[in-house]
Amino acid sequence: MISALALFLSLQLAGEVIRLALHLPVPGPVIGMVLLLAVLIVRSGPSAELRATSNGLLQHLSLLFVPAGTGVMLHMGRLGDEGVAILAALVISTVIGLAVAGLILHRLTRPTNHERRP
């Protein structure tokens, strides 16, 4: 577990360095993800330990959003006067984004499902 964590943290660090050096708009951890993908391609796959540690972290990915999520308490007041407009825009645009991305991918990858639908 420790060597897998060491690898994740080192690649995150490398991602931060690349982000700062090249002034990229992408966060360091996302660059670290690309770097790890490159490492896995070169090594043709993760070790059992790497896979286990990754599963352990990703199984509880929801937990990791709780501290930042609780931060909404600081800013709820900002919704203020425009709260209704903001909430309507959020709900409708999220539904549109989900539907457009999901339906397009579904139709383009499984054309037969389209014909089977009632």
Place this chain on the structure above:
Amino acid sequence: MNTANDIWVYLAASPLIWLALTLVVYRGAQEVQRRGGGHPVLNPVLISVAVLVAILSLTQTPYARYFDGAQFVHFLLGPATVALAVPLHGQLPRLVALWRPLAIALVAGSMAAALSAYLIAGWLGASVATQLSLAPKSVTTPIAMGIAERLGGLPSLTAVLVILTGILGAVAGDGLLKRLGAQDDASIGFALGVASHGIGTARAFQISETAGAFAALAMGLNGLLTAVALPLLLPWIARLLGN
């Protein structure tokens, strides 16, 4: 009574109690979702945030003090994001084979979400700064805040909108897509990643590893696409609408 108060004052100031509480509340939320048959409305992020906000408000604890403890959990988001490469690698042959449909779905879904948010808020009378803060809300927080700043929006408002969008997508996303007929894990996962970034990706991992891998890919690519495209596209659209 006095000693209980002293103990509380001491503990409330230490990170330990807030770290412990974050984990305990999350475990409870997981249990609620499990007993509810895994229903997505019983989303563990939604329940945990609601309970924690209530506790912090009732005890009049400032968020900064809470975060002193919770930051140890928050910190793991970085290595967890890096770890997303492992399921991504597992799906790599499929992702490469599907690159064209994925690219089309990404661009269409990403722009539809960003522009509809911008336009709907405008029609409902929101200020321009609010509209610009809404546009990047489907991408992961650090990217979204950077984009909002560049566009002339309010980054701290964007941070809330990003979280709310993530929770909305995680709660309603897979049910909506199944109803619309997109029932395969790849499409559901990819849509969750495009529309609802990391919180949607966490939901996708609850569905399957395949859904999670497609969500992780969508989240990463959408961050990149939105950061590049929105600052170019929005001023042009604003001019088109005569604002």
